[in-house]
Amino acid sequence: MDSSIVTVDTLRHFSHWHPLNLVHLRQPPHKKENVDDEDEDEVEVEDEVEFVEEDRQCNLCREQIWSFHLCYYSCKTCSYSLHKFCAELTYTLQNHPLHPGHTLQFYSGNYEYKCRICNLMKKSIPQYFCYRCDFQMDIICPTLLEQKINHHSHPHQLERILGHKNILPCVACRNNHEGVFFQCTTCPSLGKTSKNFKEDEHPNLLRCPFQDEGDNLVKCYMSNQHGLIGNSRQREGEMLSHGSHQHPLSLFDKQTSVGVSLHDPMKRTQLLCDGCVKPVMTVPVYTCCQYGNEQCCFVLHEWCARVPAEVQDYVGHPEHTLVLLHKIPGKFFGVFTCDVCRLSSNGFAYGCTKCDYYVDINCAFIPKEITHDSHPNHLLSIVKPSQERLNKHCKACKDYMHRRNLGFHCLSCDFYIDVECALLLPRIIKHKIDKHPLTLRYEPAENHIDKYFCEICEDEFSPWKWFYHCSTCAQSMHAACAPLILQCEQNTYADNYKCVYDFLNVKFGGTVEIKYHSHRLAFVQGLETDGRCRKCGRGLQYNMIFKCLEGCDFAFDYWCASSLVN
Known part of the structure; x- marks a missing residue:
C-alpha cells in the first residue's frame, strides 16, 4: 500500500497488515498552585505517571509512547503500536x-x-529518502510540526524541537537532558526563532556572512576601531612611504582617477591587495608610484596601509603579543601557512617569532563572537576545537571540527562552524559564468528539480554542503570554485573537498631566477597542461608552481623551486 487510510477510530497503515485501533490515554491533571496538605501525596503520585501502563514503544520511530501523547494506534492481533503522528505519515x-x-x-x-x-546519526530508524539529491531524513523529523503536547507541568501547549544535546536544563526536573525536548512558543524562551542575546550588549557585533567580496575582517575592524574607512586624511595623489614596499605609494580616492582597473569578475579583471590579498573593488586605494612596470604591481587598501603594529591578547595565542610582519622572514615568496585557517598566504601577517606562530592579517582580527545567517538569532562564540577534541562537524563543509584551531559554536544548539567557512564566504558573489549575482546557499534551493552540477569544474555535488546558486538561471557552483581564477578554472574543488578555495589568500605573480634554466620562472597556479614537476615528478595541476613563460615547457612545484633558489 502506498498510503494510509485514517478514520476516527481505525487505521490501515502501510507499515502493518492488521487494522490499528485508536487508544485514548489518561492525562495526569494540571498541577494546582495551591494544594491542601491532605491532597499533596495524591498529587505527587499523579505527577509521577508518565509512561502508559503497557510501556509501549512506537514500532515506526522506536520512541516511547507517553501519557501526554493523549492517544496512539494499537493492533489487537499483535503488539504493534504507532504514535498518532507517525501513523498519519504516508509512504511518500x-x-x-x-x-x-x-x-x-x-x-x-x-x-x-x-x-x-x-x-544526528540514526541506526535502524526508518527514513525518508530523496533519490535525486541523496537527501536522508529520519522518520521523526517530518512529524515535529505535528508533535504538540499538553503537559501537566505547564498551562500552554508545547512543541517539540530537534534533539540537540544539552540544549537547556529541563524545567520540570532541572537536569540537563539529552534527546527530545518540548518547549513553549507562547512564553519567552530560547528557541530558534527567539534571540538568545541582547543587541545593546553587543554594539559592534560582526554579522556574517559579509555582503560581498569587497568586505573583509580587516576593513570591518579598522572601521569599528579607528573609523578610517572613507575618511582619509590624505588627499588625492599624496604619497606614502610604507614599510612593506620599496617605492612610495600614491593615494587614489576617486574611482575616475585610479590608474589601474579595479577588481571586476564580470570583466575577468583581478586586482588583489598585497596586504590582505582580498579584491580591491572600491577606492580609496594606494598603488605603487611605478605601477604598470612589469616588476612592480603593488596595491594596498587604505585600511591595510594603516593596520596596527601589534595585536595583544589574541584569542588564538593570548600568552604573547603578535607583531605585524609585512613578510615572514625566511619564507620563499612570502608564502606561509596561517595557524588559524590553515590556508597558504603571502600577504601581511601577525606573528610570534618566539613560538613560530603566524596568522594572516584577516585571521588576526577574528572577533570572539559573531552571528551568521545560517543560524539566525543566535550568538556564535569562539571555540578551540583542536584543544577540546570536539567530535563535531562544521555545518558548512561537514569536515571535523577537531582539525581546526579556531571555530564558532552556538551555546544553545549543537551548531558548529569553522572560521574559514564563517568568515571567508561572502553572501553574494559575481562570476563571469552568470550575468546575475550568485547567492550563498546553506541547503538545497527551492524548486530545484534537477541534480546539482558545478558550472566551473562540472562535477556533481551534494547541496548539503554550502554552495553558490543563481535561482534565475538555476546555475550552481562549489563555494571553493567560486573565486575569480584567471587561469586555473578546473579541478578546484576536486582536490580538497573544502568550501574555501585553497589559495584564496595567495596573490600569484612575480618571477624568480633558478638554477638549470636560462629564463625567469613565473609564480602561478598549475594547470593540467603543465604536467609534472621537473624535479620531484609531482603533478602540478591546481598547486602553486613556478613555470617558464617562454614556451619551454619547464616548471617546478613551489617546494622544489624554493630548494633550488635557496
Missing part, C-alpha cells in the same frame, strides 16, 4: 516543507545514516 511525502520540490520515499533498513535535518 510530496513537497514537504523540510525538502520542497522533490518526492521523498519511505525506506526501512538496518544500517546507520545521518539525518540531514537534525544532524
Whole structure:
C-alpha cells in the first residue's frame, strides 16, 4: 500500500497488515498552585505517571509512547503500536516543507545514516529518502510540526524541537537532558526563532556572512576601531612611504582617477591587495608610484596601509603579543601557512617569532563572537576545537571540527562552524559564468528539480554542503570554485573537498631566477597542461608552481623551486 487510510477510530497503515485501533490515554491533571496538605501525596503520585501502563514503544520511530501523547494506534492481533503522528505519515511525502520540490520515499533498513535535518546519526530508524539529491531524513523529523503536547507541568501547549544535546536544563526536573525536548512558543524562551542575546550588549557585533567580496575582517575592524574607512586624511595623489614596499605609494580616492582597473569578475579583471590579498573593488586605494612596470604591481587598501603594529591578547595565542610582519622572514615568496585557517598566504601577517606562530592579517582580527545567517538569532562564540577534541562537524563543509584551531559554536544548539567557512564566504558573489549575482546557499534551493552540477569544474555535488546558486538561471557552483581564477578554472574543488578555495589568500605573480634554466620562472597556479614537476615528478595541476613563460615547457612545484633558489 502506498498510503494510509485514517478514520476516527481505525487505521490501515502501510507499515502493518492488521487494522490499528485508536487508544485514548489518561492525562495526569494540571498541577494546582495551591494544594491542601491532605491532597499533596495524591498529587505527587499523579505527577509521577508518565509512561502508559503497557510501556509501549512506537514500532515506526522506536520512541516511547507517553501519557501526554493523549492517544496512539494499537493492533489487537499483535503488539504493534504507532504514535498518532507517525501513523498519519504516508509512504511518500510530496513537497514537504523540510525538502520542497522533490518526492521523498519511505525506506526501512538496518544500517546507520545521518539525518540531514537534525544532524544526528540514526541506526535502524526508518527514513525518508530523496533519490535525486541523496537527501536522508529520519522518520521523526517530518512529524515535529505535528508533535504538540499538553503537559501537566505547564498551562500552554508545547512543541517539540530537534534533539540537540544539552540544549537547556529541563524545567520540570532541572537536569540537563539529552534527546527530545518540548518547549513553549507562547512564553519567552530560547528557541530558534527567539534571540538568545541582547543587541545593546553587543554594539559592534560582526554579522556574517559579509555582503560581498569587497568586505573583509580587516576593513570591518579598522572601521569599528579607528573609523578610517572613507575618511582619509590624505588627499588625492599624496604619497606614502610604507614599510612593506620599496617605492612610495600614491593615494587614489576617486574611482575616475585610479590608474589601474579595479577588481571586476564580470570583466575577468583581478586586482588583489598585497596586504590582505582580498579584491580591491572600491577606492580609496594606494598603488605603487611605478605601477604598470612589469616588476612592480603593488596595491594596498587604505585600511591595510594603516593596520596596527601589534595585536595583544589574541584569542588564538593570548600568552604573547603578535607583531605585524609585512613578510615572514625566511619564507620563499612570502608564502606561509596561517595557524588559524590553515590556508597558504603571502600577504601581511601577525606573528610570534618566539613560538613560530603566524596568522594572516584577516585571521588576526577574528572577533570572539559573531552571528551568521545560517543560524539566525543566535550568538556564535569562539571555540578551540583542536584543544577540546570536539567530535563535531562544521555545518558548512561537514569536515571535523577537531582539525581546526579556531571555530564558532552556538551555546544553545549543537551548531558548529569553522572560521574559514564563517568568515571567508561572502553572501553574494559575481562570476563571469552568470550575468546575475550568485547567492550563498546553506541547503538545497527551492524548486530545484534537477541534480546539482558545478558550472566551473562540472562535477556533481551534494547541496548539503554550502554552495553558490543563481535561482534565475538555476546555475550552481562549489563555494571553493567560486573565486575569480584567471587561469586555473578546473579541478578546484576536486582536490580538497573544502568550501574555501585553497589559495584564496595567495596573490600569484612575480618571477624568480633558478638554477638549470636560462629564463625567469613565473609564480602561478598549475594547470593540467603543465604536467609534472621537473624535479620531484609531482603533478602540478591546481598547486602553486613556478613555470617558464617562454614556451619551454619547464616548471617546478613551489617546494622544489624554493630548494633550488635557496
